[in-house]
Amino acid sequence: MALAVMAGCASVPPAAPAAPAATTATVEEGPSLEGTEQAFGRWVKAFAATAREAGITEETLRSAFDDVRFVPRVVDLDRRQPEFTQTVWDYLDRAVSEQRVARGRDRLAEFNAEAEAAAARHGVPAPVLVAIWGMESSYGANYGDIPVIDALATLGFEGRREAWARGQLLAALKILQSGDIDRARMVGSWAGAMGQTQFLPSNFLAYAVDADGDGRRDIWGSMPDVMASTANFLARAGWLPGQPWGAEIRLPPDFDHGRADAGMRQPSAAWAAEGVKPVADAALPDLTDAAVLLPTGARGPAFLVGPNFRAILRYNNSTSYALAVGLLAQGVAGGSGVQASWPRELLALSRTQLLALQTALNECGFPSGTPDGVMGPATREGIRRYQRSLGLPADGYPTTDLLERLLQP
Secondary structure (H helix, E strand, O other): OHHHHHOOOOOOOOOOOOOOOOOOOOHHHOOOHHHHHHHHHHHHHHHHHHHHHOOOOHHHHHHHHOOOOOOHHHHHHHHOOOOOOOOHHHHHHHHOOHHHHHHHHHHHHHOHHHHHHHHHHHOOOHHHHHHHHHHHHOOOOOOOOEEHHHHHHHHHHHOOOHHHHHHHHHHHHHHHHHOOOOOOOOEEOOOOOEOOOOEOHHHHHHHOOOOOOOOOOOOOOOHHHHHHHHHHHHHHOOOOOOOOOEEEEEOOOOOOHHHOOOOOOEOHHHHHHOOOEEOOOOOOOOOOOEEEEOOOOOOOOEEEEOHHHHHHHHHOOOHHHHHHHHHHHHHHOOOOOOOOOOOOOOOOOOHHHHHHHHHHHHHOOOOOOOOOOOOOHHHHHHHHHHHHHOOOOOOOOOOHHHHHHHHOO
């Protein structure tokens, strides 16, 4: 095995080109659109019976389902899995652009009273709330135009995520029944996320707040409700008042990159004792339970992130998203952006390439889980083991160079 590793892994053939994904077909391509709509109607009728048993009234069911439509575009978007992934720097270039930062400062000034009231009540800083708002709907400019009932009924009928969609649809009916919003104004994304900071119906029921005292929780049109609801979500997700989300850092030359893992947490003072330093001329932030984050492995910026970073991940479980929220909030508050340079020469692996990498790692004796073309903890650990076998920094970051090493004869 050692010889095979040093020469790549000769037993692994180059990955064949992926077959075109059969996930872009819409119902119009099927034998009968009319038949599909009839079947959709039967599904809605059966679901209504279930909802009735759960306490949804006839009036609410009529309001929700009398004009319900099957939306083929929702199915198409749900099935679509992009072949090419995005690098973190490309994502941040757009998410934390100078224009978005400047717009965030303007919007914070415009709605400072509402944001500060939510911050005082829930302990989440106003710039963070504005950053979530900017990320989710471009400060209210685009929060979707698909009726939530139609989107969730379509997803439930289509069946790929039926159990999830049924639960969200029942939650949406409860929102209608409560009088918080009417059906015509309950619009959002194709996946059922709603309002200016994109709550799923179940999250709306759990976290939405009537901050303006009008008896309704309106995350579409009431800025007090938007800010307070977003703050309540983050507070309930574990936000710790008085702590930052994290900070950019410099690592010591002998740092073991394998320790840059979400599960390797310790107080920032312990990291400082190991030689971790802030990029700014200041002490590390006082974080109770911090991890080192290397978004692009050993060749790029490093961050120390704490519990509040993980609270943002509860909002959207994407490291790039959480980093963008933190950096956008930092910019809105007048702080600087990322200081270290991104390794822009690196190419992101496509799903097909990552699938080939996972397969090769497994074949070479570096378990990376079931190959699926999606980066996860098992794949990261498999990469680290392979990197250690080559004497490379074990940062767990997938590169074309690693893939080529594994596949070379």
